Amino acid sequence: MFPDTKRLYFDLTVWIGSLALAFGLLATDALAERTRVSADNPVWRAECGSCHVAYPPTLLSSPQWRAQMAALDRHFGTNAAVDAAAAAEIGAFLEANAGRDRGTVQAASGLPRITTSTWFVKEHRAVRPGDWTSNVVKSAANCGACHAGAERGDFDEHMVRIPR
Numbered sequence: 692m693f694p695d696t697k698r699l700y701f702d703l704t705v706w707i708g709s710l711a712l713a714f715g716l717l718a719t720d721a722l723a724e725r726t727r728v729s730a731d732n733p734v735w736r737a738e739c740g741s742c743h744v745a746y747p748p749t750l751l752s753s754p755q756w757r758a759q760m761a762a763l764d765r766h767f768g769t770n771a772a773v774d775a776a777a778a779a780e781i782g783a784f785l786e787a788n789a790g791r792d793r794g795t796v797q798a799a800s801g802l803p804r805i806t807t808s809t810w811f812v813k814e815h816r817a818v819r820p821g822d823w824t825s826n827v828v829k830s831a832a833n834c835g836a837c838h839a840g841a842e843r844g845d846f847d848e849h850m851v852r853i854p855r
Contacts (some may be wrong), residue, residue: 730747730748730749730784730787730788730844732780732781732784734777734780734781734784735780735781735784735785738773738777738781739781740842742769742771743832743833744833744834744835744841744842745842746805746834747844747846748784748785748786748787748788748789748790749788749789749790750790750793750805750808751785751789751790751792751793751795751803751805752789752790752791752792752793753785753786753789754792755789755792755795755803756782756785756786756789757782757786758801758802758803759785759802759803760778760781760782760785762800762801762802763778765800766802767798767800767802767804793808793809793810793811794808794809794810795807795808795809796808805832806830806831806832811831814848815831818837818853822853822854822855825854825855827854828853828854834846836854837851837852837853837854838850838851839852
């Protein structure tokens with residue numbers, strides 16, 4: 692080979708490697724952004740967040756959110772009913788930002804339960820059964836116990852801290 696050819700191959704390798712690294716960093720940042728929920732609505736946050744984390748709309752599908760909203764008077768053993776205007780606004784927000792059906796299992800009440808969905812169970816498979824019932828966590832529905840960013844819709848798995 693000619694000396695210039697070796698230099699050309701070296702330069703190409705460096706450039707291709709640099710581009711691959713840059714693309715990887717951008718892709719990683721984009722993936723991390725997808726774990727955050729950017730949709731927000733003050734009525735949804737105030738009403739739903741007054742008792743528990745205002746669950747991100749992407750965790751249920753539109754039909755599943757409609758079922759939840761239609762049964763607020765018997766919301767997992769609690770009357771969580773809101774006035775008609777708030778219900779309409781929250782319902783529209785949830786449906787507009789809903790996700791796909793994640794294989795959510797219906798609770799005894801007939802409502803979809805996020806914490807029993809195929810996706811949720813898979814994402815939390817490494818959590819020990821005793822961690823769910825600890826004095827700090829109390830239940831799988833208490834996202835904020837382990838996800839410090841839950842209130843902001845940030846469920847980055849690299850930021851999880853399970854209290855023990």
